[in-house]
Amino acid sequence: MSLVGERVKNARKRAGMTQLDLAGASGVSLSQLRKIEQGDYEPRLETLRAFAVAMNLRTSALQTTPDYETPDIDTEAQWQPVIRALHGNTAQPDEQATPQGVQAMLDTVQAMIGADRYREVTALLPNLIRDVDSLDNARVLKFETLNMVASLLAQTRQFEAADAVLDRAVDAAETSVEGATAVDTLLWALLRQGRLDEARSLAVRWADDIEPRFSRATRQSLAMWGRLWLKIANAAVRDNQPGEVEDALSLARAAAVRLGRDVYVDRLLGRTFGPLEVSYIAAESFVIAHEPEKTLAIAAKVPAPAIQPAGASRMRHKLDIANAHAQMGHYGEALDEFRTVQHTAPEWLVQQRYARDILGTIVSKRRTLTPDMRDLANAINLDY
Known part of the structure; x- marks a missing residue:
C-alpha cells in the first residue's frame, strides 16, 4: 500500500465510512477508490480534494507528495541553452553589454510575452542572461531578469530550476515589496505543484511582512499585498478551507477597492492586481469547489480588461x-x-x-x- 493510499484508508475509517460511503460522497468511483487504497496508483490533487470534502478534512492531510507534470522532451530541449546560461556557460560577446542594451532587450521580451511568442523569448534568454550577469551596478535589471526567467521556467513545469533562480531573485531584491514580487512567482510555482501548505504559509508570512497602512500605502505595496491574499485564497480552496477562502478574498477585495482599478504589479510579466483580478480568483475558487453556476455568474459581470486583455x-x-x-x-x-x-x-x-x-x-x-x-x-x- 502506498503512503497516500494508507492515509486515505485511515481517514476513511476514522470518519466511520465504508469504501462505498466515501465513493458515493466524493463522486469518485468505487473501483478507483479501491485502487488508490491498495496503492495501485497515485491520485491527483483534485481527487484528494474530493475525498477531503467528503470527510471534512484538509486536502493536505491526505497528501504525501507534490502533484505536477514534468516537461516534455521538446520543452526540455528548447530550454537547455537557457539552463546552461544560468550556470555561466555561454559564449562571451565581442562587445561589452550596456544597461541600455539590456533594457531594450527586456522591452522586446515584454512585448513578446504579451503577444504569446514564448519560443522566441526562450531563444533570446541565453544572451540576455549572459549580458545582465556581466553588468556592474545593474541590480534592478538583474532582479527583473531573474524573476522573469523563473516565471517562464515554472510555466514550462521546470520547477527545480525555477526554485534555484527564485532564490537568486529574492537575494537580489532591495525592498520587501520587490522581494514579494519574486515570492509571488514562487507561490505560483508551489501551487502548480500542489504544495498547498508551503504556499499558504509562505504567502501569509509575506503578507504580514508587507502589510500596508491603507491611508498612506503606495499603489505598488497595496497591489502586491492584495496579490498575496489571492494566493492564500488559491491555496485555501484547494485545501478545502472555504472559510479561509472567504477571508482571503475579503482582504484582497479591500485592497482592490482602495486601488479603484487594476494596476500593474510586474509589467514585464504582465501581472496585475485590482477589482478584475479579484473577480477572476473568486470565479476560479467556485469552479474548484464545483459550484460552476457561481463561476458563470461572476464571469457574466466581468468587464473587458483595460490592461492585459x-x-x-x-x-x-x-x-x-x-x-x-x-x-x-x-x-x-x-x-x-x-x-x-x-x-x-x-x-x-x-x-x-x-x-x-x-x-x-x-x-x-x-x-x-x-x-x-x-x-x-x-x-x-x-x-x-
Missing part, C-alpha cells in the same frame, strides 16, 4: 469558464472558450495541465470526437 490571468479565467461549462455538461460552450484561448494564446495554452484536464473530461463524455475536437486535443498534447 490577452494576459495569462484573462486566459486562465477563460479556462475556468470552460471548466464551469464542462461541469454542467455544456460541452459546446466549453469548447467555444477553448477556441478563444487557442486563437489568442496557443503557446501559453499548450503548457497548461489545467487545459488538458478540462478537455480530457469533455472527451471522456463523448462517444465520438469532431475533427475540431481532435485538432484541439492534438494541439494541447492531450494524453490518450
